[in-house]
Amino acid sequence: MVYNTSMAIKVCSLGSGSKGNSVLIDNGRSRILIDAGLPARTLLTRLEDINVGLNQLDGVLITHEHNDHINALETVARSVPVYAHDYTMQAILAKCFISLKNQMNFSGECFSIGTFDITAFKVSHDAVYPLGYTISDSDSKITYATDLGYCSKEFLRAAKGSGLVVIESNHDVDMLMNGRYPAYLKRRIISNKGHLSNLACAVAINELASQGTKKFVLGHLSENNNLPELAYWTNADYLRGKGADIGREIKLVVAEQRCVSGFIGCD
Template structure:
Protein backbone atom coordinates (compact mmCIF):
# COMPACT_ATOMS: atom_id res chain seq x y z
CA UNK A 1 0.00 0.00 0.00
CA UNK A 2 1.28 3.45 -0.90
CA UNK A 3 0.70 6.84 0.66
CA UNK A 4 -2.97 7.59 1.30
CA UNK A 5 -5.05 10.07 3.27
CA UNK A 6 -8.51 11.13 4.37
CA UNK A 7 -9.56 14.63 5.42
CA UNK A 8 -11.84 14.00 8.40
CA UNK A 9 -13.06 17.60 8.52
CA UNK A 10 -12.03 20.93 7.04
CA UNK A 11 -13.27 24.42 7.89
CA UNK A 12 -13.64 26.96 10.66
CA UNK A 13 -15.62 24.48 12.77
CA UNK A 14 -12.78 21.98 12.95
CA UNK A 15 -9.87 20.46 11.04
CA UNK A 16 -8.28 17.02 11.08
CA UNK A 17 -6.50 14.92 8.45
CA UNK A 18 -5.09 11.39 8.55
CA UNK A 19 -2.04 10.53 6.46
CA UNK A 20 -1.08 6.87 6.26
CA UNK A 21 2.19 5.52 4.93
CA UNK A 22 3.27 1.92 4.52
CA UNK A 23 4.48 1.71 8.13
CA UNK A 24 3.12 4.66 10.09
CA UNK A 25 -0.09 6.69 10.37
CA UNK A 26 -0.26 10.29 11.58
CA UNK A 27 -3.11 12.65 12.45
CA UNK A 28 -2.64 16.30 11.52
CA UNK A 29 -4.56 18.60 13.88
CA UNK A 30 -7.43 17.61 16.13
CA UNK A 31 -9.89 20.48 15.86
CA UNK A 32 -12.92 18.40 16.76
CA UNK A 33 -13.88 16.75 20.04
CA UNK A 34 -12.24 13.42 20.77
CA UNK A 35 -15.68 11.81 20.52
CA UNK A 36 -16.30 13.28 17.05
CA UNK A 37 -12.83 12.25 15.90
CA UNK A 38 -13.55 8.70 17.02
CA UNK A 39 -16.85 8.71 15.12
CA UNK A 40 -15.31 9.98 11.90
CA UNK A 41 -12.41 7.55 12.14
CA UNK A 42 -14.74 4.63 12.70
CA UNK A 43 -16.62 5.58 9.53
CA UNK A 44 -13.27 5.49 7.70
CA UNK A 45 -12.38 2.07 9.09
CA UNK A 46 -9.62 3.30 11.37
CA UNK A 47 -9.17 3.84 15.11
CA UNK A 48 -7.17 6.09 17.37
CA UNK A 49 -5.19 2.95 18.25
CA UNK A 50 -3.91 2.98 14.65
CA UNK A 51 -2.45 6.48 14.96
CA UNK A 52 1.27 6.77 15.72
CA UNK A 53 1.61 10.53 16.20
CA UNK A 54 -0.26 13.84 16.25
CA UNK A 55 1.12 16.79 14.27
CA UNK A 56 -0.06 20.34 14.98
CA UNK A 57 -0.10 23.18 12.45
CA UNK A 58 -0.96 25.95 14.93
CA UNK A 59 -2.83 26.66 18.15
CA UNK A 60 -6.20 28.03 16.96
CA UNK A 61 -9.14 26.17 18.48
CA UNK A 62 -10.39 24.77 15.17
CA UNK A 63 -7.11 22.85 15.00
CA UNK A 64 -6.57 21.76 18.63
CA UNK A 65 -10.04 21.49 20.22
CA UNK A 66 -9.77 17.76 20.86
CA UNK A 67 -5.98 17.51 20.85
CA UNK A 68 -5.32 16.94 24.53
CA UNK A 69 -8.22 14.57 25.15
CA UNK A 70 -7.50 12.50 22.05
CA UNK A 71 -3.75 12.31 22.74
CA UNK A 72 -4.33 11.23 26.35
CA UNK A 73 -6.94 8.64 25.39
CA UNK A 74 -4.62 6.89 22.95
CA UNK A 75 -1.32 7.83 24.65
CA UNK A 76 -0.04 9.59 21.55
CA UNK A 77 2.99 11.85 21.15
CA UNK A 78 2.21 15.39 20.00
CA UNK A 79 4.60 17.14 17.59
CA UNK A 80 4.68 20.95 17.43
CA UNK A 81 7.26 23.72 17.40
CA UNK A 82 8.26 25.47 20.61
CA UNK A 83 6.20 28.62 19.97
CA UNK A 84 3.07 26.61 19.22
CA UNK A 85 3.56 24.55 22.37
CA UNK A 86 3.79 27.75 24.37
CA UNK A 87 0.62 29.16 22.81
CA UNK A 88 -1.51 26.02 23.11
CA UNK A 89 -0.25 24.59 26.40
CA UNK A 90 -2.99 26.02 28.58
CA UNK A 91 -5.68 24.81 26.16
CA UNK A 92 -4.73 21.14 25.84
CA UNK A 93 -4.46 20.13 29.48
CA UNK A 94 -1.79 17.93 31.01
CA UNK A 95 0.48 16.21 28.50
CA UNK A 96 3.18 13.90 29.84
CA UNK A 97 6.71 15.14 29.22
CA UNK A 98 7.63 12.15 27.05
CA UNK A 99 4.60 12.83 24.82
CA UNK A 100 5.60 16.45 24.17
CA UNK A 101 7.82 16.47 21.08
CA UNK A 102 9.37 19.62 19.63
CA UNK A 103 9.48 19.71 15.84
CA UNK A 104 10.80 23.05 14.70
CA UNK A 105 9.60 24.90 11.61
CA UNK A 106 11.46 23.63 8.57
CA UNK A 107 12.47 20.39 10.25
CA UNK A 108 12.04 17.02 8.55
CA UNK A 109 11.26 13.85 10.52
CA UNK A 110 10.86 10.22 9.52
CA UNK A 111 7.99 8.05 10.72
CA UNK A 112 9.15 4.73 9.38
CA UNK A 113 9.37 5.19 5.61
CA UNK A 114 7.09 8.26 5.80
CA UNK A 115 9.03 11.54 5.67
CA UNK A 116 7.33 14.63 7.08
CA UNK A 117 8.60 18.11 6.19
CA UNK A 118 7.39 21.08 8.22
CA UNK A 119 7.45 24.52 6.60
CA UNK A 120 6.53 28.00 7.93
CA UNK A 121 3.42 29.80 6.67
CA UNK A 122 1.89 33.25 7.11
CA UNK A 123 -1.04 33.25 9.56
CA UNK A 124 -1.95 35.09 12.76
CA UNK A 125 -0.70 32.40 15.12
CA UNK A 126 2.46 31.97 17.18
CA UNK A 127 4.46 30.02 14.58
CA UNK A 128 2.13 28.29 12.12
CA UNK A 129 3.32 25.60 9.73
CA UNK A 130 2.19 23.41 6.88
CA UNK A 131 3.36 19.86 6.19
CA UNK A 132 4.56 17.86 3.19
CA UNK A 133 4.53 14.06 3.26
CA UNK A 134 6.70 11.86 1.05
CA UNK A 135 7.18 8.15 0.67
CA UNK A 136 8.51 6.11 -2.25
CA UNK A 137 8.54 9.13 -4.54
CA UNK A 138 4.95 10.13 -3.72
CA UNK A 139 4.26 13.62 -2.37
CA UNK A 140 1.23 15.01 -0.53
CA UNK A 141 1.18 18.62 0.70
CA UNK A 142 -1.18 20.31 3.16
CA UNK A 143 -1.40 24.10 2.86
CA UNK A 144 -4.23 25.84 4.73
CA UNK A 145 -4.57 28.88 7.01
CA UNK A 146 -2.39 30.94 4.67
CA UNK A 147 -2.53 34.69 4.48
CA UNK A 148 -0.74 34.39 1.15
CA UNK A 149 1.36 31.83 -0.71
CA UNK A 150 4.93 33.08 -0.43
CA UNK A 151 7.71 32.03 -2.77
CA UNK A 152 9.16 29.88 0.02
CA UNK A 153 5.84 28.11 0.48
CA UNK A 154 5.61 27.56 -3.27
CA UNK A 155 9.06 25.98 -3.25
CA UNK A 156 7.91 23.53 -0.58
CA UNK A 157 4.59 22.43 -2.08
CA UNK A 158 5.23 22.60 -5.82
CA UNK A 159 5.41 19.29 -7.66
CA UNK A 160 3.03 17.60 -5.24
CA UNK A 161 1.14 14.60 -6.56
CA UNK A 162 -1.79 15.74 -4.42
CA UNK A 163 -2.19 19.19 -2.87
CA UNK A 164 -4.67 20.22 -0.18
CA UNK A 165 -4.96 23.99 -0.56
CA UNK A 166 -7.03 26.56 1.30
CA UNK A 167 -9.80 28.29 -0.64
CA UNK A 168 -11.40 30.01 2.34
CA UNK A 169 -13.67 32.77 1.08
CA UNK A 170 -15.20 34.65 -1.79
CA UNK A 171 -13.95 38.21 -1.29
CA UNK A 172 -17.24 39.90 -2.16
CA UNK A 173 -19.26 37.56 0.06
CA UNK A 174 -16.86 38.37 2.90
CA UNK A 175 -16.99 42.12 2.32
CA UNK A 176 -20.81 42.06 2.30
CA UNK A 177 -21.07 39.61 5.20
CA UNK A 178 -22.07 40.06 8.81
CA UNK A 179 -18.58 40.02 10.35
CA UNK A 180 -17.32 43.26 11.92
CA UNK A 181 -14.77 45.06 9.79
CA UNK A 182 -11.81 44.28 12.05
CA UNK A 183 -12.38 40.53 11.53
CA UNK A 184 -12.89 41.01 7.78
CA UNK A 185 -9.64 42.96 7.63
CA UNK A 186 -7.84 40.15 9.49
CA UNK A 187 -9.16 37.48 7.09
CA UNK A 188 -8.19 39.57 4.05
CA UNK A 189 -4.71 40.35 5.39
CA UNK A 190 -1.40 38.61 4.74
CA UNK A 191 -1.84 36.70 8.02
CA UNK A 192 -5.45 35.71 7.32
CA UNK A 193 -6.88 33.22 4.84
CA UNK A 194 -6.66 32.59 1.09
CA UNK A 195 -9.58 33.66 -1.07
CA UNK A 196 -10.86 31.58 -3.97
CA UNK A 197 -9.10 33.90 -6.40
CA UNK A 198 -5.83 33.75 -4.47
CA UNK A 199 -6.01 29.95 -4.44
CA UNK A 200 -6.60 29.85 -8.19
CA UNK A 201 -3.77 32.26 -8.89
CA UNK A 202 -1.39 30.24 -6.71
CA UNK A 203 -2.29 27.04 -8.54
CA UNK A 204 -1.21 28.56 -11.86
CA UNK A 205 2.35 28.24 -10.57
CA UNK A 206 1.91 25.18 -8.35
CA UNK A 207 0.29 22.75 -10.78
CA UNK A 208 2.75 20.75 -12.85
CA UNK A 209 2.61 17.63 -14.98
CA UNK A 210 3.00 15.71 -11.73
CA UNK A 211 -0.14 17.16 -10.12
CA UNK A 212 -2.99 14.66 -10.05
CA UNK A 213 -5.53 16.23 -7.70
CA UNK A 214 -6.10 19.41 -5.71
CA UNK A 215 -8.44 19.48 -2.72
CA UNK A 216 -9.98 22.86 -1.92
CA UNK A 217 -10.00 23.15 1.86
CA UNK A 218 -10.89 25.25 4.91
CA UNK A 219 -13.89 26.90 3.26
CA UNK A 220 -15.82 29.48 5.27
CA UNK A 221 -19.38 28.43 6.06
CA UNK A 222 -20.50 32.07 5.98
CA UNK A 223 -18.54 33.50 3.09
CA UNK A 224 -18.09 30.75 0.55
CA UNK A 225 -19.72 27.82 -1.21
CA UNK A 226 -17.87 24.81 -2.54
CA UNK A 227 -19.39 25.04 -6.02
CA UNK A 228 -18.44 28.72 -6.19
CA UNK A 229 -14.89 27.99 -5.05
CA UNK A 230 -14.46 25.25 -7.63
CA UNK A 231 -15.94 27.41 -10.40
CA UNK A 232 -13.70 30.36 -9.52
CA UNK A 233 -10.53 28.30 -9.30
CA UNK A 234 -11.27 26.34 -12.46
CA UNK A 235 -12.04 29.52 -14.40
CA UNK A 236 -8.69 31.00 -13.39
CA UNK A 237 -6.89 27.84 -14.47
CA UNK A 238 -8.70 27.76 -17.83
CA UNK A 239 -8.04 31.46 -18.41
CA UNK A 240 -4.35 30.71 -17.97
CA UNK A 241 -4.30 27.83 -20.42
CA UNK A 242 -4.63 24.99 -17.91
CA UNK A 243 -7.36 22.72 -19.30
CA UNK A 244 -8.61 19.32 -18.24
CA UNK A 245 -11.03 16.87 -19.74
CA UNK A 246 -14.07 16.40 -17.52
CA UNK A 247 -13.00 12.91 -16.47
CA UNK A 248 -9.56 14.25 -15.53
CA UNK A 249 -10.84 17.29 -13.62
CA UNK A 250 -8.37 17.63 -10.74
CA UNK A 251 -10.33 19.67 -8.17
CA UNK A 252 -11.81 17.80 -5.21
CA UNK A 253 -14.15 18.82 -2.40
CA UNK A 254 -13.62 18.79 1.35
CA UNK A 255 -16.33 18.99 3.99
CA UNK A 256 -16.87 20.58 7.38
CA UNK A 257 -19.18 17.80 8.61
CA UNK A 258 -17.87 14.58 7.07
CA UNK A 259 -14.72 12.93 5.85
CA UNK A 260 -13.44 12.66 2.31
CA UNK A 261 -13.06 9.09 1.02
CA UNK A 262 -9.62 7.54 1.44
CA UNK A 263 -7.46 8.69 -1.47
CA UNK A 264 -4.30 6.94 -2.61
CA UNK A 265 -1.81 9.60 -3.67
CA UNK A 266 -0.60 7.77 -6.77
CA UNK A 267 -4.11 6.98 -8.01
CA UNK A 268 -4.74 8.48 -11.44
Protein backbone atom coordinates in the same frame (compact mmCIF):
# COMPACT_ATOMS: atom_id res chain seq x y z
CA MET B 1 -15.33 2.36 3.61
CA VAL B 2 -12.29 0.37 2.46
CA TYR B 3 -9.18 0.87 4.54
CA ASN B 4 -6.09 2.07 2.66
CA THR B 5 -3.86 -0.87 1.83
CA SER B 6 -1.79 0.72 -0.95
CA MET B 7 1.76 1.90 -0.29
CA ALA B 8 1.42 5.37 -1.82
CA ILE B 9 0.40 8.22 0.45
CA LYS B 10 -3.31 8.92 0.63
CA VAL B 11 -5.14 11.65 2.51
CA CYS B 12 -8.58 11.43 4.07
CA SER B 13 -10.15 14.61 5.42
CA LEU B 14 -12.15 13.88 8.58
CA GLY B 15 -13.62 17.36 8.32
CA SER B 16 -12.24 20.64 7.06
CA GLY B 17 -13.41 24.21 7.47
CA SER B 18 -13.52 27.16 9.82
CA LYS B 19 -15.28 24.97 12.43
CA GLY B 20 -12.48 22.41 12.67
CA ASN B 21 -9.81 20.60 10.71
CA SER B 22 -8.27 17.15 10.79
CA VAL B 23 -6.79 15.06 8.00
CA LEU B 24 -5.53 11.48 8.10
CA ILE B 25 -2.35 10.75 6.14
CA ASP B 26 -1.84 7.06 5.43
CA ASN B 27 0.53 5.00 3.28
CA GLY B 28 -0.56 1.56 4.51
CA ARG B 29 2.44 1.35 6.84
CA SER B 30 2.22 4.56 8.87
CA ARG B 31 -0.67 6.86 9.63
CA ILE B 32 -0.78 10.28 11.21
CA LEU B 33 -3.28 13.04 11.68
CA ILE B 34 -2.53 16.57 10.69
CA ASP B 35 -4.38 18.71 13.26
CA ALA B 36 -7.14 17.56 15.60
CA GLY B 37 -9.51 20.52 15.39
CA LEU B 38 -12.91 18.84 15.24
CA PRO B 39 -14.95 18.35 18.41
CA ALA B 40 -13.50 15.22 20.09
CA ARG B 41 -16.65 13.12 19.68
CA THR B 42 -16.90 14.01 15.97
CA LEU B 43 -13.24 13.23 15.35
CA LEU B 44 -13.45 9.83 17.08
CA THR B 45 -16.68 8.91 15.24
CA ARG B 46 -15.20 9.82 11.88
CA LEU B 47 -12.05 7.79 12.56
CA GLU B 48 -14.33 4.87 13.43
CA ASP B 49 -16.21 5.41 10.15
CA ILE B 50 -12.97 4.67 8.28
CA ASN B 51 -11.97 1.86 10.66
CA VAL B 52 -8.99 3.64 12.19
CA GLY B 53 -8.44 3.53 15.96
CA LEU B 54 -6.36 6.05 17.89
CA ASN B 55 -3.98 3.18 18.74
CA GLN B 56 -3.19 2.85 15.01
CA LEU B 57 -1.91 6.44 14.74
CA ASP B 58 1.84 7.10 14.82
CA GLY B 59 1.34 10.74 15.73
CA VAL B 60 -0.66 13.92 15.37
CA LEU B 61 1.13 16.78 13.67
CA ILE B 62 -0.05 20.29 14.54
CA THR B 63 0.10 23.27 12.17
CA HIS B 64 -0.71 25.97 14.76
CA GLU B 65 -2.52 26.51 18.04
CA HIS B 66 -5.86 27.99 16.87
CA ASN B 67 -8.86 26.10 18.28
CA ASP B 68 -10.09 24.89 14.89
CA HIS B 69 -6.82 22.88 14.75
CA ILE B 70 -6.54 21.56 18.33
CA ASN B 71 -10.09 21.20 19.64
CA ALA B 72 -9.81 17.42 20.18
CA LEU B 73 -6.09 17.40 20.90
CA GLU B 74 -6.32 16.76 24.65
CA THR B 75 -8.41 13.63 23.95
CA VAL B 76 -6.21 12.41 21.07
CA ALA B 77 -3.00 13.13 23.00
CA ARG B 78 -3.91 10.69 25.77
CA SER B 79 -2.72 7.92 23.47
CA VAL B 80 -1.06 9.58 20.47
CA PRO B 81 2.26 11.50 20.41
CA VAL B 82 1.86 15.18 19.51
CA TYR B 83 4.36 16.68 17.06
CA ALA B 84 4.48 20.46 17.20
CA HIS B 85 7.09 23.16 16.83
CA ASP B 86 8.58 24.28 20.19
CA TYR B 87 6.75 27.63 20.11
CA THR B 88 3.45 26.07 19.08
CA MET B 89 3.75 23.40 21.81
CA GLN B 90 4.13 26.15 24.43
CA ALA B 91 0.98 27.85 23.10
CA ILE B 92 -0.90 24.52 23.05
CA LEU B 93 0.12 23.69 26.64
CA ALA B 94 -1.41 26.98 27.78
CA LYS B 95 -4.76 25.62 26.55
CA CYS B 96 -4.69 21.86 27.11
CA PHE B 97 -2.90 19.09 28.98
CA ILE B 98 -0.50 16.79 27.15
CA SER B 99 1.63 14.31 29.12
CA LEU B 100 5.37 14.88 28.87
CA LYS B 101 5.92 11.54 27.13
CA ASN B 102 3.55 12.54 24.32
CA GLN B 103 5.12 15.96 23.76
CA MET B 104 7.27 15.53 20.66
CA ASN B 105 8.57 19.05 20.16
CA PHE B 106 10.71 19.93 17.18
CA SER B 107 12.61 23.05 16.24
CA GLY B 108 14.18 22.09 12.89
CA GLU B 109 12.52 21.67 9.53
CA CYS B 110 12.98 17.95 8.86
CA PHE B 111 12.10 14.90 10.94
CA SER B 112 10.32 11.59 10.51
CA ILE B 113 7.24 9.92 11.93
CA GLY B 114 7.05 6.19 11.15
CA THR B 115 7.82 5.79 7.44
CA PHE B 116 7.03 9.44 6.67
CA ASP B 117 9.67 12.10 6.11
CA ILE B 118 8.23 15.43 7.19
CA THR B 119 9.43 18.86 6.17
CA ALA B 120 7.93 21.92 7.84
CA PHE B 121 7.74 25.31 6.16
CA LYS B 122 6.60 28.64 7.55
CA VAL B 123 3.28 30.10 6.43
CA SER B 124 1.99 33.63 6.99
CA HIS B 125 -0.85 33.51 9.55
CA ASP B 126 -1.65 35.18 12.86
CA ALA B 127 -0.48 32.37 15.16
CA VAL B 128 2.79 32.02 17.13
CA TYR B 129 4.63 29.81 14.60
CA PRO B 130 2.25 28.60 11.87
CA LEU B 131 3.54 25.84 9.60
CA GLY B 132 2.63 23.88 6.52
CA TYR B 133 4.07 20.42 5.93
CA THR B 134 5.30 18.19 3.15
CA ILE B 135 5.06 14.47 3.83
CA SER B 136 6.92 11.99 1.70
CA ASP B 137 7.90 8.34 1.60
CA SER B 138 9.85 6.30 -0.93
CA ASP B 139 6.89 6.43 -3.40
CA SER B 140 5.11 9.74 -3.08
CA LYS B 141 4.95 13.24 -1.66
CA ILE B 142 2.06 15.42 -0.57
CA THR B 143 1.85 18.96 0.81
CA TYR B 144 -0.56 20.37 3.38
CA ALA B 145 -1.08 24.12 3.76
CA THR B 146 -4.19 25.73 5.22
CA ASP B 147 -4.35 29.02 7.11
CA LEU B 148 -1.99 30.98 4.91
CA GLY B 149 -2.37 34.68 4.24
CA TYR B 150 -0.75 34.43 0.84
CA CYS B 151 0.97 31.95 -1.45
CA SER B 152 4.67 32.45 -0.66
CA LYS B 153 7.73 31.40 -2.68
CA GLU B 154 8.68 29.21 0.28
CA PHE B 155 5.38 27.31 -0.01
CA LEU B 156 5.78 26.83 -3.77
CA ARG B 157 9.37 25.65 -3.30
CA ALA B 158 8.39 23.20 -0.55
CA ALA B 159 5.46 21.79 -2.55
CA LYS B 160 7.55 21.05 -5.65
CA GLY B 161 7.35 17.36 -6.54
CA SER B 162 4.05 16.80 -4.70
CA GLY B 163 1.48 14.56 -6.38
CA LEU B 164 -1.22 16.12 -4.25
CA VAL B 165 -1.58 19.41 -2.39
CA VAL B 166 -4.17 20.15 0.29
CA ILE B 167 -4.66 23.90 0.08
CA GLU B 168 -6.96 26.43 1.67
CA SER B 169 -9.82 27.90 -0.38
CA ASN B 170 -11.28 29.83 2.53
CA HIS B 171 -13.70 32.48 1.32
CA ASP B 172 -15.39 34.23 -1.54
CA VAL B 173 -14.30 37.87 -1.30
CA ASP B 174 -17.77 39.24 -2.23
CA MET B 175 -19.53 37.03 0.32
CA LEU B 176 -17.03 38.11 2.98
CA MET B 177 -17.16 41.84 2.19
CA ASN B 178 -21.00 41.91 1.88
CA GLY B 179 -21.49 39.63 4.88
CA ARG B 180 -22.12 40.38 8.54
CA TYR B 181 -18.61 40.04 9.94
CA PRO B 182 -17.32 43.17 11.75
CA ALA B 183 -14.83 45.29 9.79
CA TYR B 184 -11.85 44.22 11.94
CA LEU B 185 -12.54 40.54 11.24
CA LYS B 186 -12.93 41.14 7.48
CA ARG B 187 -9.58 42.97 7.55
CA ARG B 188 -7.97 40.08 9.45
CA ILE B 189 -9.25 37.44 7.03
CA ILE B 190 -8.17 39.24 3.84
CA SER B 191 -4.81 40.37 5.29
CA ASN B 192 -1.60 38.60 4.36
CA LYS B 193 -1.72 36.91 7.80
CA GLY B 194 -5.28 35.67 7.34
CA HIS B 195 -6.75 33.21 4.86
CA LEU B 196 -6.58 32.49 1.10
CA SER B 197 -9.68 33.45 -0.89
CA ASN B 198 -11.04 31.14 -3.59
CA LEU B 199 -9.43 33.27 -6.25
CA ALA B 200 -6.09 33.50 -4.41
CA CYS B 201 -6.24 29.70 -4.07
CA ALA B 202 -6.82 29.37 -7.83
CA VAL B 203 -3.80 31.58 -8.57
CA ALA B 204 -1.70 29.43 -6.21
CA ILE B 205 -2.97 26.20 -7.81
CA ASN B 206 -2.06 27.55 -11.24
CA GLU B 207 1.53 28.03 -9.98
CA LEU B 208 1.58 24.60 -8.30
CA ALA B 209 0.20 22.95 -11.45
CA SER B 210 2.87 24.65 -13.57
CA GLN B 211 5.51 22.90 -11.42
CA GLY B 212 3.84 19.49 -11.83
CA THR B 213 1.16 18.90 -9.17
CA LYS B 214 -2.05 17.51 -10.66
CA LYS B 215 -4.36 16.90 -7.72
CA PHE B 216 -5.67 19.44 -5.24
CA VAL B 217 -7.87 19.14 -2.18
CA LEU B 218 -9.57 22.46 -1.40
CA GLY B 219 -9.93 22.81 2.36
CA HIS B 220 -10.67 25.12 5.29
CA LEU B 221 -13.76 26.60 3.60
CA SER B 222 -15.46 29.30 5.66
CA GLU B 223 -18.85 28.29 7.04
CA ASN B 224 -20.27 31.79 6.48
CA ASN B 225 -18.35 33.19 3.53
CA ASN B 226 -18.10 30.30 1.11
CA LEU B 227 -19.94 27.34 -0.40
CA PRO B 228 -18.38 24.10 -1.63
CA GLU B 229 -19.74 24.63 -5.20
CA LEU B 230 -18.53 28.23 -5.27
CA ALA B 231 -15.04 27.21 -4.12
CA TYR B 232 -14.91 24.46 -6.74
CA TRP B 233 -16.16 26.57 -9.65
CA THR B 234 -14.12 29.69 -8.84
CA ASN B 235 -11.00 27.53 -8.89
CA ALA B 236 -12.08 25.48 -11.92
CA ASP B 237 -13.13 28.53 -14.01
CA TYR B 238 -9.89 30.39 -13.29
CA LEU B 239 -7.76 27.36 -14.14
CA ARG B 240 -9.77 26.64 -17.31
CA GLY B 241 -9.13 30.25 -18.31
CA LYS B 242 -5.42 29.44 -17.98
CA GLY B 243 -5.82 26.41 -20.27
CA ALA B 244 -6.11 23.61 -17.70
CA ASP B 245 -8.18 20.53 -18.50
CA ILE B 246 -10.14 20.23 -15.24
CA GLY B 247 -11.21 16.73 -14.30
CA ARG B 248 -8.62 15.08 -16.55
CA GLU B 249 -5.25 16.82 -16.32
CA ILE B 250 -5.99 18.71 -13.09
CA LYS B 251 -8.27 17.27 -10.42
CA LEU B 252 -9.94 19.32 -7.70
CA VAL B 253 -11.69 17.82 -4.67
CA VAL B 254 -13.51 19.89 -2.05
CA ALA B 255 -13.01 18.73 1.56
CA GLU B 256 -16.18 19.51 3.48
CA GLN B 257 -16.85 20.33 7.11
CA ARG B 258 -19.67 17.88 7.71
CA CYS B 259 -18.33 14.68 6.20
CA VAL B 260 -15.32 12.48 5.65
CA SER B 261 -13.79 12.88 2.19
CA GLY B 262 -12.79 9.26 1.65
CA PHE B 263 -9.21 8.34 0.75
CA ILE B 264 -7.67 10.54 -1.93
CA GLY B 265 -4.46 9.47 -3.63
CA CYS B 266 -1.99 11.31 -5.83
CA ASP B 267 -3.42 10.19 -9.19
